Amino acid sequence: MTANAANTMTANVMAENTMTMNAANTANINVMNRAMPNATNATAEKPVQNHRSGNINQRPKDLNQNRSMAHVHLSFLGSIRAELLKLFSIASTWWLSAISVLLTVGFAAMFAWSVKQESHYDARGKWMATAAPIPRTELFNCVAQSMAFAFILIGVVAILSITGEYGTSSVQMSLVVNPRRVMFMNAKAVAVAIYSFVLSLVMLLVSWGLLEAMLSGSKQTPLGSKERWLPLIVVLGGAAMVTLVAEFALGLGAMLRSTAGGVVVFIAIYTMSTSILGIIYGLSKHMQWAMELSNLMPSSLVDTFMSGPSPVSAPSQLPKGWFVPNWWQSGLLMLAWAAVFYIVGTFIVRKRDVK
DSSP states (O other), X not given: OHHHHHHHHHHHHHHHHHHHHHHHHHHHHHHHHHHOTTHHHHHSOOEEEOTTTOOEEEOOHHHHHHHHXXXXXXXXXXXXXXXXXXXXXXXXXXXXXXXHHHHHHHHHHHHHHHHHHHTTBOTTSOBOSSOOOEEHHHHHHHHHHTTHHHHHHHHHHHHXXXXXXXXXXXXXXXXXXXXXXXXXXXXXXXXHHHHHHHHHHHHHXXXXXXXXXXXXXXXXXXXXXXXXXXXXXXXXXXXXXXXXXXXXXXXXXXXXXXXXXXXXHHHIIIIIHHHHHHHHHHHOTTOHHHHHHHTTSHHHHHHHHHHOSOGGGOGGGSOTTOOOOOHHHHHHHHHHHHHHHHHHHHHHHHHSOOO
C-alpha cells in the first residue's frame, strides 16, 4: 500500500506539473498571437515576379520572418493577461483558494460563537443569564484572526506561480515570448496582487458579514473615537497586507526557484520565526534582541497592523527601551519586507541563467 500511495502521489505531481506547463505554454502562445497579429500573413510565402527573367520566384522565409518580427510589440497589459491566465489555469490555485475561503468562514463562525458564549460569563467564570455587552473591537479582531491561514495559503499560491514555471521548464518559453525579464516579473507581480487582493477582500467581507449576523442579537459596545477607522483598517488594510505577504512570497520563490524549498522557507519565516525567537528570549531575559527581532517578523507585523490603534499594542504598555512598531509602522515595515524580497528576486531572475 505504501508503494501504491507513493506512485499515486508521484502521478499527481507529474499531472500538476504537466498542467502548469500546458497553462504557461497556452498563455505564452496567446501573448505571441496578440503581439504579432500579422505574423502568420507576413510569414506566408508570397510569389514575386522576376522582371528580368519573367519567372515567379518565392520570397525567402527568413526575410519575411525578419520583417514580421519588426512588427512585434510586447505590451505590459498583454503580459499581465498572460500571467493571470497561467495563474488561474493551475488546479492548485483553485484548491488553495477554496481551502482559504472555507477556513476563513469556519474560523469566523467559531470565533462568533465563542465570543457570544463568553459574554454570558463574568470575571469569576460564573454563568450570567443576561449577557454582557460585546465590544465592537472584539468583532473586528475576530475578522482579522479568521484570516490566519489565508495569509499562508495565498502566499503558497504566489510561490507556485513562479516556481511552477521553473519546475516544468516552461519559463524558457515565457522568456522567449517576453525576453524582458523585469517586465516578466512585474507582470507576474501585478497578477499575484490582483488575485490576492480581490480574494482576501471577498473573504474579509464575508467574514465580517457572518460575524455581524451571528452577533446581531447581542448588545455591543460602539467603537471609540480612536477606533473609528478600525473597519477600514481590517477590511481594506487587511487585503493590502495579504497582497504584501503574497509579493514577499513571490520574491522568495524567484530567489529559490524550488517549490518545496520556497514553501518551507516561507512557512519558517512567516510562522516559525516568532516562536523560535520567543524561545530564545525565554531561555535568557538578557536576550532582548530576540524579542525585538520577533516584533519585526512578518506575522507579528501583520497582527499588529490588523489590530489597528488598539491600546493593548501601544508601545507605552511594554518595557522601556524596546522598539515595538505601532499599527501603521507595522504596515510600512511589511511593505519593506515585500519590496526587498521582490527586488532581490527580480534581480536574480534577470541575472541568473534559466537552467
